[in-house]
Amino acid sequence: SSHFTHQKVLVIGGSRGIGAAIVRRFSKEGADVAFTYAGSKDAADALAASTGATAIRSDAAVRDEVIGVVKAQGPLDVLVVNAGVAVIDDSLAIDPDAVDRMIDINVRAPYHAAVEAARQMPDGGRIIVIGSVNGDRMPFAGGAAYALTKSALQGMARGLARDFGGRGITVNVVQPGPIDTDMNPHDGPMSGAMHDFMAIKRHGTADEVAGMVAYLAGPETRIVTGAMHTIDGGFGA
Template structure:
């Protein structure tokens, strides 16, 4: 376990799934953790009470709301952007507003959150965004818009890593493959198909993703930046 005592951590999208596992990991390692949620108030309240974190209601599709939450936390040591949404389907019939909302949440929110965090972030801080292996590989139909959002994060991380590097602030993307969450349960209807693409034929756990986040936020990863860290059981191999 990494010691994050006296470190200030904000997780955007932390009430469920991967986000909740990340909140638990940092809180368990001693950090002062705040996290945002949108619709899962009961889950957020229970998690906050369980680990001693602070829950903040905020809509990741609202640019100003994202900026305000990050600015309100002051000088962070670690920002983790986990908020995300998934829209799949035939691009000829997908609702354009749903696609634009996904772009707002999956691309615009991480960019504006990272920039706002860097304004006050302590030197040597960490910015970590949860992307997807689908930024590298989209092996089935209907995922073009989603893959677009996850590929966009790669360029963002490379650019911001250079912009913030002089202050020792690192910017990294974690790219999970199939992970056991409400959005993509291990026993869901697509599991067999997804496992067919994988070398290790199982979903990841939230705790495994959180462990990688903790490494990237820790002292041993101080020179790791502008990089994509795929954790996918060989889905993209």
């Protein structure tokens, strides 16, 4: 049996893309998995049916929904906060409400979810948030607000690693580069420009990111905390 057998895993934002791959990976390894979604009910129901995971409708833009679902699902052995949106546009034209909603989902939700999870989490638990290589590098115009949200996760992880380290709870950021999902399809209009920045000129797969998440949740990484783990084909190199 796998390390994750009988472990309780919650994925915030798991209906599609990277989050769905994380749900599949932990389910396959025998964990007891629940995931949240906001809009994609059909995808969430199909994923639940194919994996045995539990789908929970909960909007990551609403702080008390995030806290409520983490509390109700706890105690968690592993929390993964994946839900994220990318509002990328000219800073002078961008809708300020869209920027603030992105901050709610990409920054406020991971912070409050992580803190709430730690309240009940057993010693040695794992908190993993999905950031972005854009937390380190923003090599094109229009990404200031998105980059701000992903850089914020770096400071959060460093600080929470200190807060929870005494209990062996680790806090890490996985930072993907271009990954083939609905958010960033491998054949989208920006693909060529993205591949120009990369050493390995292809989009990564959601399964590749899920592999790094599983590693950071597994038995070999108990001493890994407060750190950023970039998986980007050299986009930020």
